[in-house]
Amino acid sequence: DAGITQSPRHKVTETGTPVTLRCHQTENHRYMYWYRQDPGHGLRLIHYSYGVKDTDKGEVSDGYSVSRSKTEDFLLTLESATSSQTSVYFCAISQAGVRYGYTFGSGTRLTVV
Amino acid sequence: DQQVKQNSPSLSVQEGRISILNCDYTNSMFDYFLWYKKYPAEGPTFLISISSIKDKNEDGRFTVFLNKSAKHLSLHIVPSQPGDSAVYFCAASAQSGTSYGKLTFGQGTILTVHP
Secondary structure (H helix, E strand, C coil), X not given: CCCEEEECCEXXXXXXXXXXXXXXXXXXXCEEEEEEEECCCEEEEEEEEEECCEEEECCXXXXXXXXXXXXXXXEEEECCCCHHHCEEXXXXXXXXXXXXXXXXXXXXXXXXX | CCCEECCCCEEEEECXXXXXXXXXXXXXXXXXXXXXXXXXXXXXXXXXXXXXXCCEEEEXXXXXXXXXXXXXXXXXXXXXXXXXXXXXXXXXXXXXXXXXXXCEECCCEEEEEEX
């Protein structure tokens, strides 16, 4: 989707290294979310943001941190990557909460070896 | 604690027939439900939604039914087309409580429509 981009699209990293995934939007939407997708679990919320410097934890936040210093960028950091964090990560944006739906990015496939 | 459950990992349907995807939820605070469709190597895209004040919402070939007493919703696709082959996620949100403002997703169902 042209309004939201994730980078990188693919990454392989070693256990114990820090990793940062970037989500960039051009829609000026207030709400941004990070999800991970795993077989048998669907999409699970990691962290979300309601605005600049306003973030909160989701259901699977352990081992992850986020930052949002500008409206358009939402960064997800794996402090010290573990094999259990091998997953596909999706960023989503929303104009005014869930009633207006989410727009998802194309995802980042992260492999921790 | 899976609050939104899609108990069928996969569904196979012949082209032209009806596809019925099911979803159950446990959180009685959920009051808004959505279906998302996902193709490989792409992000999920919004398909259709329903508020808890309704029991049915229709959009072209797609209809979502909500049974609040059973905490169950279903997505009907009629007629099914090969291009409908994808992973379908059910999602829910609440107006208050810990699920406010966030979507909780089910595990997904892989739909395959055979020509």
